[in-house]
Amino acid sequence: MKNLKTIVLSNQEISPGYFRMKILAPGYSNASHPGQFVMFRVQRSLPPLLRRPFGIFRVGFMPADCDNMAAKEFIEIIYKVVGSGTEIMQGLHQGDPVELLGPLGTGFDCGDAAGEKILVGGGIGLVPLYSLAEQLVQTSRVRLLMGGRTRDDIITVTEFERLGVETYVSTEDGSLGEEGLVTRVLERKLDKYPDASVFACGPMPMIEAVQKICLRYEVPLQVSLEALMACGVGACLSCVVKGEGHSESEPHYLCTCTSGPVFAAEKLDWTHSEIKMVKNGGGK
Numbered sequence: 001m002k003n004l005k006t007i008v009l010s011n012q013e014i015s016p017g018y019f020r021m022k023i024l025a026p027g028y029s030n031a032s033h034p035g036q037f038v039m040f041r042v043q044r045s046l047p048p049l050l051r052r053p054f055g056i057f058r059v060g061f062m063p064a065d066c067d068n069m070a071a072k073e074f075i076e077i078i079y080k081v082v083g084s085g086t087e088i089m090q091g092l093h094q095g096d097p098v099e100l101l102g103p104l105g106t107g108f109d110c111g112d113a114a115g116e117k118i119l120v121g122g123g124i125g126l127v128p129l130y131s132l133a134e135q136l137v138q139t140s141r142v143r144l145l146m147g148g149r150t151r152d153d154i155i156t157v158t159e160f161e162r163l164g165v166e167t168y169v170s171t172e173d174g175s176l177g178e179e180g181l182v183t184r185v186l187e188r189k190l191d192k193y194p195d196a197s198v199f200a201c202g203p204m205p206m207i208e209a210v211q212k213i214c215l216r217y218e219v220p221l222q223v224s225l226e227a228l229m230a231c232g233v234g235a236c237l238s239c240v241v242k243g244e245g246h247s248e249s250e251p252h253y254l255c256t257c258t259s260g261p262v263f264a265a266e267k268l269d270w271t272h273s274e275i276k277m278v279k280n281g282g283g284k
């Protein structure tokens with residue numbers, strides 16, 4: 001993990017409100033693991049004061065003859081514009097200076113090659129699943145179940161298909177793919193593939209529904225959580241979630257930024273519907 005002062009290579013809107021940013025990132029191809037994230041900061045910009053966490057969508061290399069730069073590695077992040085930080089980010093252009101702290105956190109355990117792998121992505125939760133899919137397709141059959149409210153929330157699915165992943169799209173308004181919730185598709189797939197392992201990232205109601213389904217089908221589940229994060233390195237405790245066995249008398253908290261963002265489902269306390277201690281403190 002290091003702080004990297006670097007530049008934006010490109011920043012494009014890929015769907016209304018969703019942007020894809022390529023950032024020069026020497027060293028990331030060896031250092032980063034699927035499911036990890038970066039704390040991103042716009043250099044010379046105040047506010048926002050705090051860095052913002054973003055999953056690493058993909059690590060890649062520019063062609064050797066491209067420009068005259070010594071380091072050719074880049075990372076891509078995909079972000080949804082929701083507040084002050086992401087509003088500033090959408091205005092960045094090629095060559096603008098930015099800072100990355102990372103790669104951070106504990107990513108996915110790709111496990112053994114046996115059995116089907118089912119990835120469940122809700123909206124922007126799709127981001128950390130791409131580099132996971134890149135690894136899993138080398139040994140396993142991989143299916144992506146992608147859900148969103150409308151067709152605008154369905155992003156980069158064709159890129160998963162190019163990896164050899166079978167994809168299933170559902171939207172709540174029926175504007176793309178099957179109408180309804182992605183969890184309905186998950187139940188159907190688990191009826192068919194009861195030995196599957198499931199990997200999920202998305203909004204908390206989706207994650208909780210996926211957890212209940214996986215418990216019922218007795219299949220292993222890993223979830224990538226989003227919590228409000230101020231530091232990203234375990235120092236501020238703004239990102240804690242309740243861990244397995246948590247109680248008032250014996251509290252057990254885990255930092256999402258260091259113990260996660262990816263957790264095996266059984267390591268978390270699901271007894272209360274709100275496992276996250278999210279305070280609505282964005283915008284600093």
Ligand SMILES: Cc1cc2nc3c(=O)[nH]c(=O)nc-3n(C[C@H](O)[C@H](O)[C@H](O)COP(=O)(O)OP(=O)(O)OC[C@H]3O[C@@H](n4cnc5c(N)ncnc54)[C@H](O)[C@@H]3O)c2cc1C
Nearest residue numbers: 052053054055078079080083084085086127226227282283
């Ligand atoms: C590990 C991790 C990975 C993430 N990966 C991505 C990603 O790949 N793409 C992406 O678009 N977003 C991702 N996020 C969420 C992203 O960090 C926030 O959307 C971003 O920080 C918002 O910044 P802002 O200044 O634009 O909004 P703010 O002005 O800070 O907040 C706007 C609204 O968004 C809410 N919000 C802010 N941060 C979060 C959060 N972390 N979780 C839930 N709600 C939040 C606030 O409560 C507020 O209501 C990730 C978060 C985490 C913890």
Ligand code: FES
Nearest residue numbers: 232234236237257
């Ligand atoms: S974000 Fe500071 S401890 Fe996790």
